Amino acid sequence: MTGLFRRLLRNAARPMKRDRGRGGYVVHPYRGYGSRHEAFLMGRVFRQTSLGERIPRYGVLRDLADIVRRLLRHGLPEVTVKVRLGDNVTTVTTDRDGYFDVHLPLEHPLPREATWHHADLHVVMPGAEPVHSFAEVYVPQVGADLLVISDIDDTVMYTGVANTLRMVHRLFVKQAHQRMAFPGAAALYQALHAGRSGNAKRPILYVSRGPWSIYEMLEEFFQLNRIPVGPILFLREWGISLRKPWPRRAEDHKYDMIKHMLSMRDELPCVLIGDSGQHDPEVYAQIVHEYPERIRAVYIRRVERRSERERAIKALRDEIRYTGCDLVLAEDSMDMAQHAFAQGLISSAGLEKVRQASFT
Template sequence: MARHKRVAQYTFRKLLKVLARPVKGDRGQGGTLIYPYRGYGSQREIFLMGRVFHQPSLGLPLKSGVLRDMADIVRRMVRWGLADREVAISVGHHESVVTTDRDGYFYAHITLSRSLPTDTVWHKAELKVLGTEETLPAVADIYVPKPDIDLAVISDIDDTVMYTGVANKIKMMYRLFMEKADERTAFPGVAPFYQALHGGATGDAGRPMLYVSRGPWSIYEILEAFFHLNNIPAGPVLFLREWGLTLQHPLPKKAEDHKAHLIESMLSLYDELPFVLIGDSGQRDPEIYADIVERYPNRIKTIYIRSVHKQSDRDQSIARLAAKVQDAGCELILASSSEKMACHAFERGYISRAGKEAVVDADRAER
């Protein structure tokens, strides 16, 4: 009984810290705050997204601890996005100014006239809101792959990397922060498989790992914690939609065609690279990916689909899609385990032998 109580207290405090973290940058003083997400790009152009908020001050002289975290969560709930604010962004020798939309979001597309340093894949962007003295500056990480990279990976998150629950915030938080969350949230073998894909045949390739989700931007930091907790290679997490779920906009925004649009954007950005796509059979990933193969011939080398469906006729429909993409020079692999994906990836030279063996060992140990 005492052990369960300690676990519950630990879980509660951990959840509080994650939920409170996005507002702590103002040190309780309130005002205007920039919250950037990870950016991505190439040596030609980079993309960055974030949001500008106004949040109230703490109002109480609370030190760090449970009460402070609870107060910060309340501040997070009542803060709001600021429209029509100009955000100055500086990356290397490049500067740009963008304006926030009605919900406070900004989207920056910066064309590079000079190449960024190639001795690192993570670059820093400095951000500030113009026209106000109360705003705090922010720093965003931007991923630009090495010039000699050989392959890029785009993966769905929901029911592909982690068990479903992103669409249900309460369920996701429960799974993420309960005892042994690393075993309960991610599919067996996912972490070593994605590490192997990131490292490539040599183990140190540093390939782009791009993730998409149907979840909202409001759970960004929770997914960051999930990736860190499960040792999944970091990459820009590209969500499909902003659900809203605020006092100003309580209804979710439509997500029609957004996944295909994001994938097409990545194909355009990294136009010299072949791609591997990873999804699941529970939604329309096989259909979306097969359509992309048809419209972008010779760009997709392999599609991995995690089998999570229960419908008896789903295998046949996916088999027909596999035959269709094979005619276009692509393979579609329906797999019930990370081990099966890893064995195929090793045969095709996508990952190293050590990477494959790590997936096999982890998959079998976690099952």
């Protein structure tokens, strides 16, 4: 139990290590996404406390102090953030929790040979030193032929949210690169990213119902498991307060984000990937009804086997069949890969890599 406790501390404290205990004002942007006409990114401006001189640089006490500092982060409302992407400039204002959304029309084209672009962020507050940061913004290649939008929890990685102790054990005790991702999931997303040609470099967007506070942990998970692209993550601000003690419904967040991403690239067909445990099938079916010519396939990972739940998902499958979109209730990553290959969405080499990763 001591080992579990230490791992929990280290993981919860890790996002605070970057400032080396100095504290102060921080502008923290998240990776963004764009088209050739518009860019979108999010972030937060907050103040975090500094470490006292008596706190050691390493050890349990330092981790506990960093966790407290993280909990005491204070979002700064009504702060102006200046954003520059190439020769395109805009300013936005933070909300009451310090978060900001940037929707930047690209009146000046970005270099076409690059897919990742560097956005500079600049914040000036009265009585404080200017704060600078930067964000990476992903703009798909002009010839991209497919957009992939995926859930994360119980879709890419197993969280087991129904069993809290098991979820904690899997996230923090077992090795991330071996135990967190579903077998074959990384190979499946690599195959979808590469496409039938093997060099399609398709955009893959990940939408989670988790809060922004787990962003750093998810970044590490994607890097360890070599899951493309980015990652580009769209989480949600829970917005909990005394008047509103419960977070915003996750399905509303996912529905809104998917619609926004589809509107930014209205020429691209799309694949949606989720799981059977929450509301993904219902949200995705609604999207298919609204965009019947855009959605090529819906892949739902089977994570529970309640008969009434499976009947409901199969009813949704029959309901959207008129659009030509297949809803696949998949046992594993290989089921998704086989359908994707049959639809010409991935290559035979990609299929074989999923097969090898699923059964080794």
